[in-house]
Amino acid sequence: MGQRIAVALIGLFLISLIPAGDIYINQSEDSTETLDWSVKRIEIAADPNSIQDLHSPTVTQGFERVRDNTADSSIGVYTESGLIPSIHLPNSLNHPRWDLAMVIVDGGVGIWDARLEVESSAEVEIRTTIPPSGFLVQGTTEELDKLAANSVVIAVHPVPTGLLVHPLLTVVDEGSIMVEILGWKDDNLQRHMEPGLGLSSSLTDVAGEWLTDGWSPEEGRYWGEIELSNLADMIEDPAVAYVAPLPVLELKNDNARTHMGINSVESFFITNIDGTGQTVAVGDSGIDHDHGDFNNRIAGRTSVTPGDSSTADLSDGHGTHVACTVLGSGMRSSGNYEGVAPGADLYFQAMEDDDTGALYSYGINSMLNSAYNAGARLHTNSWGAGSGFGSYSTQSEDADDRTSTWDQYWNYDGMTVLFAAGNERNDGVSPPGTAKNVITVGGHKNRYSGSPDEMYYWSSRGPTDDGRLKPDLVGPGDGVRSCLSQEAEQASSGWSNNWYIEYSGTSMATPAAAGAATLVRQYLMEVANRPAPQGALVKALLILGAEDMGARNIPNNDEGWGRVNLVNSLIPDSDEGIFVDDRSRISSGQTKEYTFDITRGAEPLKVVLAWSDYPGSSQSTNQLRNDLNLEVIHPNGGTSFKGNVFSGGKSIAGGNFDDKNNVEVVLIDNAGVGTWTVRVTDDYHGGSRTWQPYALAVRGVNVNDLSPDPSFAPDVTINPPIPQIGDSVEIGVTVENLGAGSVSDFEVMARADGSLISTQTISLSPGESIDVQWNWTPSTEGLVDLSFHLDPNDLVEESNEGNNLLTHTMIISAPGVRVTSDEPFMTLGEADDSSTSWDLILTNTALFETNATIVTSSPVRLSDGVEFDWYSSLTSNTFNLLEAESVAVGLTLIHPTPPEPGTYVMTVTGTDIENDIESELDLYFNVPILASADVLITSGQIPVSPISQTQLQVFVTNEGNGPQTYDVELSSPAGWHLGLDTLGAFEGSSHGSTGTLAVGQSRAIDITVNPPGAMIPAGSIFDAGLTVHSRVSSDSWSVPITLEVMAIDQLSATPISDGIQYEVAPDESLNLEIDFLNSGNRHLTMTPYQRAIPSGWSIVGGLNTLEAPAGETTTWSVTLQGNGRATSGDFKLRFATDDGFSLDWNRTIDVLSAAIPSLAFHEVVLADGTTSQTPLGVGAHPVGTGFDLAWEVENEGTSTWRPTTSIIVPDNGDWEANCPSTPSTLAAGASSIIWCTITIPLSEQAGSEPVVTLRMEGEGVVVENSISLLVDSVSALDWDLRTKDPIAHENYPVQLTIDVENVGNSQINHKLEVNAPSDWNVFIDDELLVILSPGESRSIVIQFTPDSGSDGTIELFLLNGETIQDSSFSFEVDVLPARGESNSMASTVIPILVILLIVILAGGGFYVFQQKGGSLESIMSNEAVSKITESLNIAEKESGSGIECWVCSGDIIVGEALACGSCGARYHRPGQVGGCDILSLGKCLHCNADWDELVDA
Helix, strand or coil, X not given: CHHHHHHHHHHHHHHHCCCCCCCCCCCCCCCCCCCCCCCCCCCCCCCCCCCXXXXXXXXXXXXXCCCCCCEEECCEEECCCCEEECCCCCHHHCCEEEEEEEEEECCCCCHHHHHHHHHHHCCCEEEEEECECEEEEECCHHHHHCHHHCCCEEEEEEEEHHHHECHHHHCCCCCEEEEEEECCECCCCCECCCCCCCCCCCHHHHHHHHCEEEEEEECCEEEEEEEHHHHHHHCCCCCCCEEEECCCEEECCHHHHHHCCHHHHHHHCCCCCCCCCCEEEEEECCCCCCCHHHCCCEEEEEEXXXXXXXXXXXXXXXXXXXXXXXXXXXXXXXXXXXCCCCCCEEEEEECECCCCCCECCCCHHHHHHHHHHCCCCEEEECEECCCCCCCCCHHHHHHHHHHHHHCCCCCCCCCEEEEECCCCHHHCCCCCCCCXXXXXXXXXXXXXXXCCCCECCCCCCCCCCCXXXXXXXXXXXXXXXXXXXXXXXXXXXXXXXXXXXXXXXXXXXXXXHHHHHHHHHHHHHHHCCCCCCCHHHHHHHHHHHCECCCCCCCCECCCECCECCHHHHHCCCCCEEEEEEEEEEECCCCEEEEEEEECCCCEEEEEEEECCCCCCCCCECCCCCEEEEEEEECCCCCCEEEEEEEECCEEEEECCCCCCCCEEEEEEEEECCEEEEEEEEEEEECCCCCCEEEEEEEEEECCCCCCCCEEEEEEXXXXXXXXXXXXXXXXXXXXXXXXXXXXXXXXXXXEECCEEEEEEEXXXXXXXXXXXXXXXXXXXXXXXXXXXXXXXXXXXXXXCHHHCEEEEEEEECCCCEEEECCCCEEECCCCCCCEEEEEEEEEECCCCCEEEEEEECCCEECCCCCECCCCEEECCCEEEECCCCEEEEEEEEECCCCCCCEEEEEEEEEEECCCCEEEEEEEEEEECCCCCEEEEECCCEEEECCCCCEEEEEEEEECCCCCEEEEEEEECCCCCEXXXXXXXXXXXXXEEEXXXXXXXXXXXXXXXXXXXCCCCCCCCEEEEEEEEEECCCCCEEEEEEEEEECCCCCEEEECCCCEEEEEECCCCEEEEEEEEEECCCCCEEEEEEEEECCCCEEEECCCCCEEECCCCEEEEEEEEEECCCCCCEEEEEEEECCCCCEEEEEEEEEECCCCCEEEEEEEXXXXXXXXXXXXXXXXXXXXXXXXXXXXXXXXCCCCCECCEEEEECCCCCCCEEEEEECCCCECCCCEEEEEEEEEECCCCCCCCCCEEEEEEEECCEEEEEEEECCECCCCEEEEEECCCCCEEECCXXXXXXXXXXXXXXXXXXXXEEEECCCCCCCEECCCCXXXXXXXXXXXXXXXXXXXXXXXXXXXXEECCCCCCECCEEEEEEEEECCCCCCCCCHHHHHHHHHHHHHHHHHHHHHHHHHHCCCCHHHHCCHHHHHHHHHHCCCCCCCCCCCCECCCCCCECCCCCEEEECCCCCEEECCXXXXXXXXXXXXXXXXXXXXXXXXXXX
16 A cells, blocks of 8 residues: 555656646657559540631630539439438349449539549449439449548448339339340440459359340340349349340331422532432331332441341331432432432341341441441431330430440541431330430421421420430421332332332431431531531531421420421521531530621521530439530620520520530520620530530521632633634633632632733632633744633632642644643553553644654653553554644553552653654553452351351452452341351441451451251251452452251150169060150161170160151160070160261160078177177177177079178267178079178167178178177276366465266266375365266366475275276376565665655645646646556555455455456456556466456456
């Protein structure tokens, strides 16, 4: 106690020395530099030289809008707290998917910046944005756990599997259904079979486990049938992104051209706007390709229907009608029913199954890829998935995927995709028409009452399920007349003739709009000089010209932005103009600004902004991902018009920005004079790409980015043709405006040999041409160079400044001849042409007779000056020419087939012999890269399996004259599908390309033949084909691929081979019948061969030939005869055809044996040599020691016996028994002794009589003999002292526990005695009798108190236990001497004096401190005092108990101590006293009990 007081006083003294104030503790940690995983995005910059300069808009940087911290998913709204469901999910779809999380990000941070933060904080993928502030994120559990620590992340929530399932599948849980399973997309929008991210999974494995007849039309997509009860298990797999029912597809023009203004557009521009140079893809039922209205303009046709390679239009002719509406020539109607773009080429994708009439396809993703790869840049679809009630399906997502990818103008050509809205009226637009980026077309009346400003009654109305405006436009759809398929069997209508039929529906309106889009694209490329325009720009221009139908109320859910009118889109009135920009892109928070100077008021100003948005997803309810805002600002700077804020069919000021649509329009009826500003802002950037391209179209007064292009026609007129000196010569040229803009008051200059003739001033509108003439009098003879210059002072801005000069040489009459040709430039047309000819004219330029000759030089290649010794010939080379006479001369050049590419020049020289005057003419021979392909197939007929895939290889060699690429197309017979392994857009595609081949280079084409899967008869022939198309010409090379069905041999036997014929008599006549089922595809004639037969058996009557017809069961039999001594064994047959197919059939014959064995006990022999002829003759049998038993067996039968021998003992696992030597054969009358060794286990009860049996069996005969044994009695004990190496203290009581077990097989009942040193006072707590059954154990507790420090031995033993093994047990006890105490006065007095001195000093210091107004609390807080006293281990504790700790001898604290449960010794708790820790010692220092016996005390 005194020690503790002293320590406390020292602590108070030290506290009094601490200065008043705060205590600052500086804790530093070692910092470790870590390498964080991050996302680095690389963007490919646009090529500024790829388009003409549009004077880039002003760009300003800003921020995205502030959003709510929610995510609007398809199953409910995620908030910071969790999901608020909007639909009921069954329990099976309501548990979380472990690899997904819904991440809610801070609405004050731009969604694009938040995306970058999330992707850089963990190795995860953002699978889709869930507006306004959510991301669906995938990753491993460890990576997902990291997201919550990111500063922009507000919450991370689990995602139920129901989010990944189409709503229809959440309400049906029984039966089976055809479904589409999708894999995840990467940042490039490519779907994959595996999710990556370290997630071990594959869509292929999923399909293999859960789908019936699973099939993958392309990477990342599977179709097949699933049991709905398995849906919940399948959707758990990380490879699965979405599951939806497989959509059931259904099909959804004379006046049409007039209503859309097509005729006006075609004739307005010099370039014939009729679709020439454009390829349009049509996906529909089929095509009557030889209907005369296609004029050999079908660039390609293919079937996209799995298992059907036909492209015929056999049902109602829907596809032919649609295709002709787009681009039919009207040839069969003398132009009355001409299509909208009759100059365009067609790429057709047939979707109808000829057998069922139903529509199928590999999916819109594959269809668009195939068309794009085939060169089509427009794709029209008059079909849909039935009424989807405006839903955004996976096919809608795929359409947005492809269009948004291809509108990245810096990497791709844009593609315009159109879909029919559907004919469901108020049931909503059908997907994929709900896609954002496609042009969705409704229908208006085309003829009869109400046309064209009345809606077609059944045209589907919008909006989409997320509130977007659809349809976008309407086209003529009611009463449209177009081509009738001559193959159609079910075509019917109110009007038709032999070649045309009238149909109605949005199926008809969509191709009409597609034709209009084709003309817009041609206009942009050829008139506006916009190469490869975005699909968004085509869409924007169509909307720019759309006309409000009836009452002014656009936009609306009936007609969208109105009906198509190309006159408004492409031909503005008077001084109005059109501005377009599709070469701008914008990123998060940016604003781009355009200005337009309106020079005349009271006219409309219309602005259309369209962009191909990043695809949405089925998991969200808002599909807009990148939200661009359109704003048009009045010249006064105070009035602003926002996109899509309309009333009464026109824009109004104010309102809110549209956050649903990716088309925004501003229409101002009366735009005032001044500078108007157009702003485009990226207000929300939820897609995964940095840049969002967009298209802008503006129409208004003085709004024109279209430039004029004045140019000369090539011909110059001169009258008279060969004037004399002094004649008045009339010179004329034609000037034409090839551009899209007007030009006024520009100059045309004419010069003769550099001298000015005169300058004239003219004006031209787009497409206009003017003849300009000059009068001039020559003063000298000979050749005069005339030159004509447009805009010689470069005052007019033209789209092409390189066509402003025209030159011409004229002859002023003088002696001589002149060589001319109307076609000095000739181009080699075909690779196999060996000669080329020119038509020349040799003219006498004088007015008197002369003689002349003509010769030609060898051709020289301009690129390198190499001269070629090719043969040339002239029809004549000497002439007598009258005055001014001209004669025709033919020149033929013989050259290789083909020559090397290049331009060659030859000089033709005409000579006036009389006057020695020469005239030269250069002829040019252009050899382009020409195609010639050699297609080699490896063999004639290709053997193919009808039930499994077959691979074959075809080689294509470029035998043209230069490097080039060839397109490859496969055609398949009905029911079969031939697909390209590697050369197509996807594995299994029927179209692909070879890539660039050098001259003479070959490319192997690997083809997989997919059979119908039915057992077609062997030898059947099917015709497939391979067509190789040139890309530099219209040439094609086709080779037939003849498929011959190979033999599939499948033969099964009943009973199956390797069976057993039981209990057969050795003299039996055995008849074996076998049923053979031939499930192969050919008749089998098989010869049987005997491979093995058991001894004593023979075949009766021989082996008959097996005849097995295909698909039938045939019974075949054989008879075996035994000779009475026949034995068991295997009868083996082989059935074989002449060409090597074989089947083995074996049968084991189990012959009944004639052996009669007898078995009797013979002798028992113990280890000590004791023997007996009876089992019990030796008394009790020993336990734990082996002894031998013997039996005698004798064969009393007439045949040899082949037995196996076993000994059977009680089944308790401890017995040991074996018979080392047993007879394997026993002849008739023979006998044998069988010895077996037995060991009875100690666990067998004494006195029991277990049974042992010897068993012999073989050849159907079994014999046994059983005997009883008598188990000997064994008594034995096992002792165990729980405390090893026990330790005791002198004069302290000790308690020890000993466990004893009966390990014998008899009862033990004895008195327990104990021996120990005298005066130890040994006491046994329990009774002194040890009563134990076999296997039983008990504990014995003894107590004793050593009376000295000497060690001792304690022995426990059983009285009269001499017959018991280990009947006694003894152990040594280590005794420690008693502890001493010091009574030295000095040891107590000296510390007390020191402590007293310290107390006085501390008290004095504290008194002075209080006199100055201080207090202990101001010196140090209670917490600080507590910490210091704890660190000094002087916390206030109750002490002075007088009970010592057995470790440190200090007093324990009553109520806060430990005690040994065995002996009661006391200890401090760990941490109470430094260095005192009983737990670290492991056992009680008094009784050696383990530490786990300590209890609270």
